[in-house]
Amino acid sequence: MQENFFNQVYEVVKLIPKGKVTSYGAIAKYLSSSRASRMVGWAMNNCHSRSEYIPAHRVVNRNGLLIGKAFFGKENEMSLLLNDEGVEVKDDQIINFKNHFWDPSIELTL
């Protein structure tokens, strides 16, 4: 399979610390282009094809909205996981998103 973009996405997502969240655009920008955010979402769509578990619930859109909840299975599961990790989520919307935001381009110190 793709050992460059997709694998990079999965690796970054798995590196997200507990209680932290990031956005598709942040990962895309860290990997290549800011406009490659669709590829990140596509990677998440195929995340089940990966051998490792991908904490996709820690990856949200630019608005901090749990857009992927519909693909996660149980809608509440995604919110509950984030809440359990210390991330405040209200109505599928992350509260203090900026406070919980985890930027790979900064945390990974590219």
Added chain:
DNA sequence: CGATTGACGTACG
């Protein structure tokens, strides 16, 4: 093999 879609985001009007 060619066209369209897809967990988004940025740029331009």
Added chain:
DNA sequence: TCGTACGCCAATC
């Protein structure tokens, strides 16, 4: 400030 168009790459139809 709000709305529409485009870009990225892979997978599916």
